[in-house]
Amino acid sequence: MKMTAAATKLVKHTLLAAPLMLAPAVSSVVMKAFNQDATFGAAYAQEAKKKPAQKTRKTPALSQKVFKKLEAPNQLINPEKGEPDYRGAIKLLNDINITKFNRYEKAQVYNLKGYAYYSMEDYRNAIKEYKLLLSMSPDIPLGLEVQTLYIVGQLQFVLEDTIEAEKTLEKWMAIAPIIGADAHAMLGQVYYTNKKTKKAIGSINTAVEMYDKKGRTPKENWFQILSALHYDDNNTKKVIEILERMVRLYPKKTYWRRLAGMYGLDNREKDQLFAYDAVYQMGGLTKEKELMNLAYLYMGEDVPYMAAKIMKKGLANKIIEPTSKNLEVYATALRMSQEIKKSIPVMEQAASKSDGGDLYARLAGIYLDSDNNKKAVEVGEKALKKGGVKRKDQLYITLGMANANQKRYGAAIKHFKEAAKDKRSKKFANGWIKYCQNELERERKLAAS
Known part of the structure; x- marks a missing residue:
């Protein structure tokens, strides 16, 4: 240890x-x-x-x-x-x-x-x-x-x-x-310092049990040492057990924070979220990374509304920097919360700060979902111009659909043909190409008649 x-x-x-x-x-x-x-x-x-009575000298x-x-x-x-x-x-x-x-x-x-x-x-x-x-x-x-x-x-x-x-x-x-219990605890501290883990745990546990039997609250530092001993011994479940008792007896931010971390190590994400939120409610999360972690946890548990709320407050208080990545997370949380209109200006800001065109490509998709086809084409073209789009086929699909919705079938077919070059989108793009060609033919016949 x-x-x-x-x-x-x-x-x-x-x-x-x-x-x-x-x-x-x-x-x-x-x-x-x-x-x-x-x-x-x-x-x-x-x-x-008490021990058996000893003879006097x-x-x-x-x-x-x-x-x-x-x-x-x-x-x-x-x-x-x-x-x-x-x-x-x-x-x-x-x-x-x-x-x-x-x-x-x-x-x-x-x-x-x-x-x-x-x-x-x-x-x-x-x-x-x-x-x-x-x-x-x-x-x-x-x-x-x-x-x-x-x-x-x-x-x-x-x-x-x-x-x-x-x-x-x-x-x-x-x-x-x-x-007395204090004597057992002190010997446990000595064992701890001398790296005798098992003896240390035994002595301090004895002190805790003695207090428990009397209906008294064991001393805070005994649990602190016990949790450190079990942590050094890689006994995650025992550390969690001790910390869970500590937050009941001594509900301090530092113990809730440690408990959240241990839940994470034990892959108990939902419990980690509850513990981390307790720290947040107590005003214990004051760093960008901490607030972002909590937002991610809420999104992971399908509670995007709370993630968006935390992001909004963190940005307003200037704890969270309005970087492209952070704004993207905020926009995603808003969109997952069905706050589409609110997510658009946030994603626009995120895209403008990005080095590549990926965020503009995603923004084009948001505009398409919002039936704003003109803006979808506009930002989609920006994405192509900026470059660095990971899934160009999907961006071409978005541009094709936005043009098709505006009955610009020629431009739409051009984009769908580009999308069809990627086998992942080939079938879907060809279906749209056929649809657009049929619409062009229908328009031609109507014009001729």
Whole structure:
């Protein structure tokens, strides 16, 4: 799976937008000593899957002497008044000689320093201190270890160290008593970044299912990542399924546009038309190509009136350029809508801008159908003069019929004979030649009598 730059940005933004699950302020760790396991669950309880209860650990005691040494830096981190002094706290903590501390007491020092560094947004040093804290296991409460693993995994992801983030979060998930939907989603994002598509899909699907079971709306970015994962995996039908849900939950132009594109890839033209029209109704089609695509879709589904309406508005708003090709499409839509009179001036404009005579040839046919035989001959002759007509035989048929309708049988026979040179029109042209010859003979006899 090749991850796009946009997807990478999305994943990073998603994580940074969510609050980090920080360890409790160390003051509570110090004051309550072994009480962390009891408070730990609050950080993960929302939409969580519970595991069987784990045994609590026996940890060394926190001596009164150590407690007093940690009191001053703790006050700087959690002052009763004023702003925290994290640098000052770190300096005091660095000055403490911890060589004679037991492992649990050392963990409290590392926890304070880690929290201070995190608060200063010095994430690398925060990770360093939290890892030192984790190295004190199993002489620390299980809750503190679990929570710290989660913090480290998130910080590693923020720093784009996704390989280590994956290892840390998997380790966390193996021992965490409660795992929330957000945690599954974040691990899925890590897997996505590490190009582990199946694992990423599994983790994010778990998060979505957990929300669904609670009757809650899953987070928008989860669906964004899922659709990107399935797209990279060439699973068009799954992408469509996800986007269909997204437009119901989050009816944004961008999702309707993507859905229209996916319908097109899946050869669902009618559904593509409906989705693309939704974007149009929301004001999301602002480029010539987009409006032309919608017009083509309407014409393909035999709704030329809507195609003509879109073209007219696009031309009026100067989004669609009045090129020969675009005007030809507009004229065709009008003609298909039985708006023959309205189509004629548009086709004339298109023909005048064309390099060849094809459009004049088509215009001649429109005039013929409108019983304007004189104009049919006039523009038909223009088509011949301009050249480049693909089906000259058809143009000669048009000229022949227009002349015959004006009882100009001699000119008509001349054009039909030219048409008969093409085997595709030979039979039809010869029939008209015979008719014109009979009419000439009838006129001759009438004149003689």
